[in-house]
Amino acid sequence: MFDKQNIRNIDLPFVVAVLLLLVTSLFVLSTASYNLVKGQQYYYVELQSIWIISGVFLVIMVNRIDYQKLQKFSWYIYGFNILLLSAVFIFGSEAKGATRWIPIAPGIAIQPSEFAKIFIILSFADFLTKRQGKLNRFRDFIVPFLYVLLPMLLIFKQPDLGTSLVFVAIFIGMMFIAGANIRKFCGLLLSGVTAVGIALWLHFSTNLPSWLKFAEGLPLPMKDYQLKRLTVFMNPASDSAGDGYNILQSMWALGSGGFWGKGYRQGTQGQLSFLPEHHTDFIFAVFSEEFGFIGVSILLFFFVIFLLRGIYIAMHARDLYGVLIASGIITMISFHILVNVGMNSGIMPVTGIPLPFISYGGSAMWANMISIGLLLNINLRSRRLIFK
């Protein structure tokens, strides 16, 4: 349980930012989803409230145990994570061509990949703590990479490209914080990006010189239509009736919001359903359309406060394990915001990554609340109390 000393440590701006984000979520959902279910304007608002309230209990529960106690169980956490992700393929139900859900009770299903992100942060933090100061050579990067790669591949296989990319981001972020040699690590990343670029180029090229002929149409682990969906954001008008449709509609929604926005429930793009998934992946576009640049600025300001205070917590964590957990979470949430807001505004591919705290979704909300719980846990047990 929290002792008084701990409570005094609590980072108020952080908590306020979280509360504001949660209130914003309910508010935005009340406009984005009010005509989704006939006769039940607040259907999604009510459900989201349930996720939030239960999420608050999760926050409290997470804080009851000192996070440091988890460190011992890292390998169990990692193993459980692998099991959970494998279970998707055995018990999972399919929706929209992907198997992402495990039914846990009639009518209720969870999305293990949402939790897998937390689990990998927890176990990887321990993994890296043990390699403190030993991340200076190229070969030192290999084992950590394989460690993250295994659960990532399981998610990629669902297929859920977006979440697997979150794993890549978490890997990069935590490796960087853990002390990877910057030059070598960046070199590795650059060569990785280059390799992906070359692979894509070979895959799509048809007119290679004879000495490269063998590599023409290089097979990739993704279907062409998936690749097209990922690249269409660079020129959405090229396929305005197909894959580019969502991007264009989202950009029109966002852009038409102007400075002041069209007003609560006055957005035509969202309310007339031109925007797809407008209570989940594209909720940001609905928000931007109705509340304009001023609304967007306020929302992004909440996020910035949240993230910067998160980093502040990391800086004051009691130990490296805490630092790494906190920075893993910050990296994860930043990446979510970057990709989601980016795809809503047409500068990122559409990958189905929700906007943390705002998009509707039970599993995501719970996972985010656990993250909050962990950050608070690290915050409450931060170093400062030692010197007081």
Next chain:
Amino acid sequence: MIDRVRTFQRKGLIEMNKRERQFYVNRLWGLTFVVVLIFTVLGVNIWGLQISEGAYYTAMAEGNYMKLVKVPPTRGDIVDKNGKVLVTSVPEFVLNLDLMGLQQSEPNDWKDVVKRLAGYIKPYWTYPNQSIESITEDILVNTQNHQWERYRPVMILDKVPQELQAIIAEHQNELPGVSVDAVPLRFYPQKTLAGQLLGYVREIGDKEIEQFNQNSDAQKAGFEYAQGDMIGKSGVEKSYDFWLRGKEGIQQVEVDNRARPVSKQLIQPPEPGMTVQLTIDADLQKVVEESLDQVIANVQNNTNPNAKAGAAVVMDVNTGKILAMASRPGMDPNDLTGIISNEMFDKYYTNKIAPAASLDRALSGLYAPGSTFKMVTAMAALQLNLTTPDEQIEGKKTSLGNLAIQQQGTSEWGGNNFGLVNLSRALAKSSNIYFQVIGRRVFESNPEFVRQIAHEFGLGVESGVDLPGEAKGIAPSAKWKEAYFGPAFLKARDKKLAAIEADYATKLEQAPDAKSRQKLRMKKDSEKNAVDVEYKQKVYENVDWKVYDSFNNSIGQGYNSYSPLQLANYTATLVNGGKRYSPYVVEKLLNPITGEIARQYDPKVINTVSISPANLDAVKQGMRAVVTGAGDDAGTASGVFADLPEFSGGAKTGTAQLGNVNTALGKTYNGVFVAFAPYDNPQIAFAGVVEYGESGGSTAAYVAKAAFMKYFGWKSTNGN
């Protein structure tokens, strides 16, 4: 406090020293930098979208849900001179498919929707034997052809019966984008009555857009035709399309992403089209058509089974108003408004079953005038003082000249000998000899004069009638013949000469000495000479105007060809004192709501003929002789009107040979007839052609008689 630190150390927890921590804090500052960078990029980009380009995206978003939809106006009615409705618009149920609604149905499911639809409408489909797959294919092709206007539904089926309406309503849920709507449909209550004259309405073709945009009224009003517009394809529907169509209204429709209308607002109401009032008298038209049908049926049953076509025109001689204009086989425009079956296509556009029925033979059909042309020959000769009405010519072939000349001429018809004939008797008996003799005089005096006179009477020139597709015809002359046949021979000669030049150019180059060159040159000249001789021979045979051309032309054979409308106008001009009016079918435009006259079309004189009144009168008298007399003086049509005591007027019969004597067609004749009535102060003129009708006096004349009886209310003493 020290205690606490110890406690931690005892527990074996790794605490960081200050230096260590500083390393991680620095890295965390790196992370901070990345986070700030991310938010800067996102913020700048959103600023760009919402502020810099906000207007653009607002316009795009508005275009998304605010649809300006054209509201079609009601097309104007067409009524006859007495206000009887000939064309109107009636509400009709059509099956529409909205492409947008369909495509948004379920992902990739819309082909199934069309297939289901095809299943339901199969029993009502135009082609009963078509499979569901094939109907599906047709519907998809049809909708794809309409991709240009996403928010206008595409008509799949017209005349949707009630059972099908019920079926569609019942299965509405599985048929997104499908609807049954009431639309104004063109309806022709009198069916075939004046069908070709009225025309029909269909969707505009790509090539027609430009053509219709040439319309001066449309240009003045700033109206532009566009894809998808319904237009008149022929007849009055076409020539008065701009006035009939009315003005489209504009409706602003707010739609959702499935193109379902959320709200509608009429921004600009449609204006109905004008009522077009014709000069046509529907009752007279009916009489003419029925009489024409009867005459054609008689010919078909008694003389020539090929007789299926014909045409007749009744015109007001003092204004150019067309009172009746009929073409057979008849056309029912109702057959051509919706989806056209193969059977209907063959009937209207091909000669497979019968001559194509969509052709307006009165306007666009060209026929040799035969003896009805003889008045032109007479007037030309009189006007040049090459004969007098009293000059008598022996009705024998010897009158034509020596034997060689005689061989180029035509004998009297039926081997008759009419004795000494003056102008009046020549017309009454339709003497070929008389007109060949005086016609030859005209051509030898001025080979262009007959053509000039024909043109003055509207023969071989466009009449300017307010209907699309009028035929111009040919009024021949020596110059015309040269211009028509000459160029081909000239071109052939020049080609041959050039070939010789080219051939010898190389030969001369290769020639070893001056002597052989000299020889070659001589050879070349003789070859060129031969070509020239051959050319001159051909020109003499085919291009030069010959005596037989004069003979043939004088009796309305040869290259003469005119439309029945031109023949009627020629007759009218002849008897109204020499004023050629531009014929017209539309009297006025009426406001459809108030009935007020919006525009009145007045008679228009195109030219006055150069024939003196005395000469006109002499010919007119001759035309009276055609319909009067008895015994030796009986005119060729004297029997036709014998039972009409009130009748007075004039006429001319024609028996136009269809081809050369040596061909199969040479033995077949069209019956041609022109007439006017009454004799003093003539009111109406008639021209009619019955294909394969042999003689005009026994066929087309009876159509004229029926028209006169109807128009003047004359009664037959035979009780017919």
